[in-house]
Amino acid sequence: MEKVLLLHSSSDGQTIKIMRHIEKTLGEEYQCELVDLNQLPQIDFAQYGRILIGASVRYGHLNKKLYEFIDHNLTSLKKHKVGFFCVNLTARKEGKNTPETSAYMKKFLKKSPWQPKLQAVFAGALRYPRYTWFDRVMIRFIMRITGGETDTSKEVEYTDWPKVALFAEEFKAF
Incomplete structure (x- = not known):
């Protein structure tokens, strides 16, 4: 059974809800562990077959803790299978809900030294x-x-x- 780490930075819980949906979709062949990225956890990347990071946007910004986590773990993030998604209300609109069209994802990719190979943008909840x-x-x-x-x-x-x-x-x- 492959271990999967689900790291979240959530403002109001929708990112966690999305992570739980992904965990359910992955099925029983994966052992998932949900961890709050805002606590800046020490992660032993070797324990996990893959990692998924989900972060919400609040007032136009991703949480600063996300960027701190990336800075502290950049080498490991680049070596391992790590996907990323962001959650925001703007993504409720067609044409603003993909990594290529989301202003928040573009801003993240410009600011972050880590460029995830697997990316997504999801609409959140009001x-x-x-x-x-x-x-x-x-x-x-x-x-x-x-x-x-x-x-x-x-x-x-x-x-x-x-x-x-x-x-x-x-x-x-x-």
Whole structure:
């Protein structure tokens, strides 16, 4: 049974939910371990057959801990089978939901010394009732500007689950 490390940097839990879906899609032939990348874990890359990193975008940025992790583990990331995906609300729109068309993925690839060979971009979820007052106001403002949902009583999941499952299959074949 191959060991797989699923590293996440999640703001509100949607990245973790996506990782769990990928874990389920991978099936019983893989032993998956889910770890919070924001804790800057020490990883023994040799323990794992493959690694997947998923990170969410908040206010236009990936978490700084992601970049710290990459800086500390760059040699290992380059040597091993490591895939990457980012999660953001902009990806709810056609034409902004692929590694080639996502401004956030382009920004990541420009800033990061690590260039993952396997990449994906997924739409996240809008969870107004769960946000703090400040986040609710700011995210509503951003959604108004971008033509998104502004009713703060709603929760909307934009994640394309068949696309996530397809990526999980690509990750298996990677």
